[in-house]
Amino acid sequence: MASSVPRMVGRRLLAALPSIVAVVVVTFLLTRALPGDPAAFFAGPAATPEAVEAIRHSLGLDRPLPVQFASYVAGLARGDFGTSLTTGQPVGAEILQRLPASVELTLAGLVLALLIAVPLGVAAATRPGSWIDHGARVVSTAGVSLPVFFTGLLATYVFYYLLGWAPAPMGRLDLFATAPPTVTGFYLIDSLLARDLEAFRSAFAQLVLPALTLGLFAVAPIARMTRASMLGVLSSDFIRTARASGLSSGKVLFAYALRNALLPVVTTMGMVFSFLLGANVLVEKVFAWPGIGSYAIESLIASDYAPVQGFILTMAILYVLLNLLIDVLYGLIDPRVRIDA
Amino acid sequence: MTDTATPAPAPTTAAIAPPLSPAAATLKHIRYVLSENPVTAMSFAGFGIMILLGIFGPLIAPYDPLASDTAAALQPPSGAHWFGTDHLGRDILSRVIVATRLDLTISLAAVILAFVVGSVAGVLAGFHGGVTDRIIGRLVDTIMAFPLFVLAMGIVAALGNTIGNIVLATAVINIPFYVRMARAETNARREAGFVEAARLSGNGTFRILGWHVFPNILPPMMVQVSLNMGYAILNAAGLSFIGLGVRPPTPEWGIMVAEGAGYIVSGEWWIALFPGTVLMLAVFCFNLLGDGLRDIIDPRRRT
Numbered sequence: 131m132a133s134s135v136p137r138m139v140g141r142r143l144l145a146a147l148p149s150i151v152a153v154v155v156v157t158f159l160l161t162r163a164l165p166g167d168p169a170a171f172f173a174g175p176a177a178t179p180e181a182v183e184a185i186r187h188s189l190g191l192d193r194p195l196p197v198q199f200a201s202y203v204a205g206l207a208r209g210d211f212g213t214s215l216t217t218g219q220p221v222g223a224e225i226l227q228r229l230p231a232s233v234e235l236t237l238a239g240l241v242l243a244l245l246i247a248v249p250l251g252v253a254a255a256t257r258p259g260s261w262i263d264h265g266a267r268v269v270s271t272a273g274v275s276l277p278v279f280f281t282g283l284l285a286t287y288v289f290y291y292l293l294g295w296a297p298a299p300m301g302r303l304d305l306f307a308t309a310p311p312t313v314t315g316f317y318l319i320d321s322l323l324a325r326d327l328e329a330f331r332s333a334f335a336q337l338v339l340p341a342l343t344l345g346l347f348a349v350a351p352i353a354r355m356t357r358a359s360m361l362g363v364l365s366s367d368f369i370r371t372a373r374a375s376g377l378s379s380g381k382v383l384f385a386y387a388l389r390n391a392l393l394p395v396v397t398t399m400g401m402v403f404s405f406l407l408g409a410n411v412l413v414e415k416v417f418a419w420p421g422i423g424s425y426a427i428e429s430l431i432a433s434d435y436a437p438v439q440g441f442i443l444t445m446a447i448l449y450v451l452l453n454l455l456i457d458v459l460y461g462l463i464d465p466r467v468r469i470d471a
Numbered sequence: 472m473t474d475t476a477t478p479a480p481a482p483t484t485a486a487i488a489p490p491l492s493p494a495a496a497t498l499k500h501i502r503y504v505l506s507e508n509p510v511t512a513m514s515f516a517g518f519g520i521m522i523l524l525g526i527f528g529p530l531i532a533p534y535d536p537l538a539s540d541t542a543a544a545l546q547p548p549s550g551a552h553w554f555g556t557d558h559l560g561r562d563i564l565s566r567v568i569v570a571t572r573l574d575l576t577i578s579l580a581a582v583i584l585a586f587v588v589g590s591v592a593g594v595l596a597g598f599h600g601g602v603t604d605r606i607i608g609r610l611v612d613t614i615m616a617f618p619l620f621v622l623a624m625g626i627v628a629a630l631g632n633t634i635g636n637i638v639l640a641t642a643v644i645n646i647p648f649y650v651r652m653a654r655a656e657t658n659a660r661r662e663a664g665f666v667e668a669a670r671l672s673g674n675g676t677f678r679i680l681g682w683h684v685f686p687n688i689l690p691p692m693m694v695q696v697s698l699n700m701g702y703a704i705l706n707a708a709g710l711s712f713i714g715l716g717v718r719p720p721t722p723e724w725g726i727m728v729a730e731g732a733g734y735i736v737s738g739e740w741w742i743a744l745f746p747g748t749v750l751m752l753a754v755f756c757f758n759l760l761g762d763g764l765r766d767i768i769d770p771r772r773r774t
Contacts, residue, residue, distance in 0.1 A: 152613040160629040268510075271762065275755035277705055279712045280728055280747035287735045287744075298736065408620025412709055416732065427713045430628055442625040446617045 138461045146454045153446040158202050161439050162195070211443070212436035214429065221440040225422050229444065230315025231302055232414065232421030236406050238318075238337055239344030239413075243402075247349045248395075251356025252388060255364060266357065270350035278409040282343040282416035289339060296339050299417040303332050340417040347409050348402050352395060359394040363387045396460050403452045407445055501767055511763030517756035524571040534562035536569040536722045548741055555741035557730060566722035567746050573723050574753070577634060578703035581641035582696055588642070589649020590692060594680050596650065597657030604654070611647045619644040623706060627715045637716040641706050645699055652695055656688035690768040698761035701754040708750055724750040 193201075205212075211221035247270075254266035282299075289296035302317055303309060310320040310329050317333035363369065364387055372382045411423035418424065426441035524531070540560035548555040554563035596607040614622065626640035657680075660666060669683045708725030710716045717723040719730070724746045731743025 148609075149612065149616040152609075153616050156613060156617075157625070160625050271758050272755060275701060275705075275751055275758050277708055277712075277725075277728070277747065277750055277754070279709065279725075279732075280743070280751060283728065283732055283735050283743050283747065287738075287740050291736060291738050291740075404615075404618045407618035408709075411620065411624070412712060415713055426624070430624075431714055435628070438625070438628050442617070442621055445621045449618045450616055 135462070139458050142454055142457045142461075145457075146450055149450045149453075150447060153443065153450065154203065154206065155199075157439060157443045157446070158199055160442070161435065162198075206443075211440035214437050215434045216429065216432045221437050224425065224437065225440050225444050228420055228422045228425050231419060232410060232423060234316045234318065235337065235340055235344065235413065235419060235421060236410050238341035239406060239410075240348065240402070242341055242345030243348035243352055246345065247352035248356050248388075248392075250349070251353040252360055252383070252391075254353070254357045255360030255391075256383065258361065263357075266353060270353045273346055273350035273353075276346060277412075278343055278347050279412040279416050281346060282340065282413055285339050285343055286416070297332075297335050299339065301418050301420055302336050303329065336417075340413050340419055343416070344406060344409055344413050348406055351398055351402055351405070355395050355398045356391065359391040360387060363391045393460070393464055396456060396463065399456050400453045403449060403456075407449055510759055514756050514759035514763055517752065518760055521571060521575065521753060521756065524568055525575045526572075528568045528571050532562075532565035532568045534565040536561065536566040537720055547739075554745040557727075557742050558734070563727070563742065563745050566727060567724070567749050570722040570724050570727065570746065571749075571753075573634075573717070573721065574704055574707065574750070577638055577707045578641065578700055580638045581703045581707070582645065582699050584638065584642035585645035585699070586649055586692065586696055589646045590653045590685065590688075592646070593650040593653025594657045594684060594688070597654035598661055598676070598680055598684065600658075607650065607654075611650050614643065614647050620706060620709060623710060624713070624715060627710055632715060632718070634717060637707050637710055640710070641703050644706065645703065648695060648699065649692065652692060653688055656691060657684055660684055660687060694761055694765045694768060697757055697764050701757035701761070704750065704754050704757070724753075 209222045211225065213219070214221050214224060217224065250266045250269070254263040257263055286296070286299045290298060308329065310317060310324040310326050313320050313323050318330065318337070321327070321330035321333055369382060369387055372386050373379075377386075410421070411426065413419065414421045414423035415427050422441050422444060426438050429435070429437035429441075540556070542560065546556045546560075554567060557563055557566075592607050592610075596604040617625075623640040623644050626643060627636050630636045630639065666679060666683060669679045674683070707716070708723070708728070711723050711725030712729045714729070717726050719726060727746035728743045728750070731739070731741075731746070734740075734742050
């Protein structure tokens, strides 16, 4: 049994390979479809046709597509994502530097969403048809209808401008705090490691609104799934047996029903992550969050395509890896999947 | 999943079997659902209002949505300008009204495109199976390997900043849902008696698929269309918000929220609030409409 876990992880890794290949191919094709001639763009408006031709040759743009693809993949394998035209820095390094900000925000949003959605789903499922059930449905339908960029602005207006509770929506730390020394790249963790409570407080205060905005968006799918799967589990035989054996309703609900009901919830996490990573870009723009999403938007505005391409590739690979993680997690929670594998 | 609060069973069964059920029973069921669930009735009304605004918007709008008047810039809502004015003195109410047509057109075009391509691919995959199924499945998996909004960003960034490309990008990220649904529904009917009967009477594959299979999978697909409309509007507005697609002077909800974003921190809330609220209401309306349609078409799927 113990050896089946690594084997299962290995199988899942292999199964994720086609997705990664597909992602790389699509990203490559998207770049080749870019408007305009990159060589002319590099050469500048005053360049002669010969100069443009020379640059095209040095960039390798005059070679056949498969050859270009091979060198593109070889570059990726070396961690070479190209160079940003606006900053002159290698894209890979810039993305790596900004990635922790995005990941910290996404995870905080996910945790908040789970904290709201799972109790909501359980409450709705235990009393179907009650006001709490209807309320949960309205809240979750409203949740998916909210444009995240609009909720973020609204939250800023209420909690920053009107009430003054939240700090200005300007990045990960306020002006007077200094960033903690980088260990994980997550300010919340790094500041605690450095025992810098002032930085922790500042980072936490900056994170609350964006994370809440992002989390609200993910509440709906999780709450709906929790409710549906709780309803299914609560009507099954083993719950009736547990009740008949005189177990307390709390034990039946949380130790028996919820643990089984969470399995389908874990499978929907793939879709939830797709939402979260997309919404992340918009939230980052609203709160001037220095993650890879705002990096991509700044580059888009400047017609600087190497960072955009790097961003899409990073997001897609992150997403594939998250799906892999969910699969593995599912296998760890549910032994039946392991036996099948 | 069995003991959910479902509507009374009698009209339910009548509506599930569409070919035989008399129109009266269906109508009765629709009336039942609408009276039982006032929220659904409201969403139908909201949908009607949106369509009217989309058609007659430019006639109703009190001001020219593009006319700037710097003397009247950044005014809060008043009797003359119900929704206030923006940084160029343009009337926000007029801009919100006129934008309805563009936002609805973009999302409707995208959803129709996704519906047509998705159902054709899904029906073919579900009916033929084998290589066709595997190729189409692979393509769908490729789309789904990306976070969808990020893929839409990439498509618009690569193909160029036009409304047509927003439609295309929004359609592409919605295609997988239609393919999967059409495939599953077709697969379940591939061996059905009526398909067999159609084949034995000498119908060709395309005639069977188009005239016998497709009409049967239409009801669940229509629910998907309605739920998708809200998502498509959100997606298009999100793309405009980050500067992809619709260009600034054009009134469009997402771009209007983006224009108001900078003024939120200095307290001019009305520039972003009104277009944002209307956008939210539109999406909310489509989502409720989808839920309501599902209750009418297939009450068992209610979650």
